[in-house]
Amino acid sequence: MLKIQFYYLYAIVLFVVIACGGSSDESEEIIEQLDNENPVIVCVDPINIFIEANENGSIVNYTTPVGTDNLSGVVTEQTAGLPSGDVFPVGTTTNTFLATDKAGNSTSCSFDITIERNAPSSDSPYFIEDNNPLPTGKKWVKVEGLTDEFNENALDEVKWKNTDPSKWIGRAPGLFKKNTVSQAEGNLQLTANILSEPEVVNDVTFTHEGSNITSNTAAEVGYYFECRMKANKTFMSSTFWLINVRNEGEGCDVRTTELDIQECVGQITSTDSWAQTTDRHMGYHMHSRNTTCTETPTGTVGGDTLIGGIASEDYHVYAAWWKSSTEVQFFLDGKKVYSGSPEAEFNLKMYLRMVVETYDWNPVPDDGGMTGSEEDRTTYYDWVRTWKLEDE
Template identity: 70%
Template sequence: MAGNSTICSFNVIITKNAANDNVPYFIDENPTPANKKWTKVENLSDEFNTDELDETKWKNTDPNKWIGRAPGLFKKNTVSQSEGSLKLTADILPSPEVVNGNTFTHAGSNITSINSIRVGHYFEARMKSSKTFMSSTFWLINDRNDASGCDKRTTELDIQECVGQITSTESWTADKDEEMGSNTHSRNTSCTTTPEGSVGDHVNIGGKAYDDYHVYAAWWKSATEIDFYLDGKKVYTVTPKAEFNLQMYLRLVVETYDWNPVPSDGGMTGSFEDRSTSYDWVRTWKLEDN
């Protein structure tokens, strides 16, 4: 080819919009209704940027209420904050403890919000699971004792529940270490007219839940409709068995499951980081007029 020619090359890098603390994390499709905006609910949100748990927002274990499911006992000393994240670190107890006739061999965590919240809000957490057989979770539940009449019942909204090591041989547990697992539960009802049961869904996250942080979220849109989001994208909608219209509390919990038993080596041979469920942040949002 006659004459001079110039060849130019360049790289194009496409990145997702990063989550920020001014708005909920949405990608591709923003579900915010027209003429509305999201406002953060500060007393149910936390960036975990201090050295200690903010006890004006969170309660670290309540021995007078839920103490854990054997063999996992909730212990305050499993909770720490460092380098901008909350860490719930599973461990083996120095010696077994017997409580109410049950033997506990492992230590877990139970962080509960001080404040409750009702239908209509959006909840999201950027978190990474541990590598242990114990759970890594983000969910909401009501206090049955707060209500009376037919409202004296339990409603539970599980946004994310997974484990880092699968010890179960049941086929339905095969992907519990690499999925977003969500559920709604209606139980402990006081009236026969209130339906009981569970409705949930799940989606693969594209790798192990402990490999990287992901944003798990749910929009408690109405008493009969809950939209779930993974990394800013809507993945499924669930209609609970009963109306979800009672105030609920946020929960960040590491516990044992009866379907995922303790492995023969005790399951706690990994490092502090390997045994820790890490929460970069938790954010709650409400809709207001724009």
């Protein structure tokens, strides 16, 4: 009934304006004053597209929404997102459209376009676009002893060692315990926790438990290492790295070389300024230490790169190419983020490690730091893959 009355009134006013010789501008002004009905605009449903693992985006065509109104002259504009036919990046893009009539009434609608990459192929290393450093005439070949898809229900002890109490037992207050390691749903799972009772080992008290997985096969210069990992949400670490066995060397090779590919924490308890992004970065370093010869340099080279979110929120692919004894390249989600030279030559064999430990710079919080669920306390490794170069 109200609509009928409105249109009736509108017709009478318009007739009076025209009959009295009123201008078109005046009539439009009267129409605008009388129009109190918002325009209508309807967006399309959300769009989800999967692309190849090495692609960065996809062209998306969609029906552009157009506003309608009870009167002519409605204008539609896009206020957020990308137009139909553009290349949409990986992730979610929200597209918003606004319809406005001559009276200034407006209505908006939005819809999401989500671009997701397919899982990286297990037949080759994961690189985005032109980031593959493969030399001409070479091919990547999988190193089976340092590769695992973790699809079985138990850890492959031919490939991996679960904690060695005769060697490194952990940094207090975190003690490495075998029971923290499990394998299920295609993931190696390392779960941090508080010990049921504190344990004293070598006069040191431990209150928490973590994990230490070490490869039984040694890695060599020229290998490419990658893992798909989701960090835990605790103050303890989530890591992927390599280190040598110091006493395997002779002479000046009795030293330590360590190649950290990813080191992060899930909860920052440190007050140090440099530590405030350690829950959302890829931390990579090359360490040279514990030398027996004064002519052997020591020190650390490396850095960190933000991953675009919290490391515990999603899986990311962390990787490094041990290109030579004097150069290592680091990759995040298929893109090279850093290249550097260690202080001393990295020419000693090293062993892969997946470790959840405590850091002295990130202390235990007052509540013990283990109030989250088992899922929150677990670092997940979807897979670990190692590659070497061979002639085509």
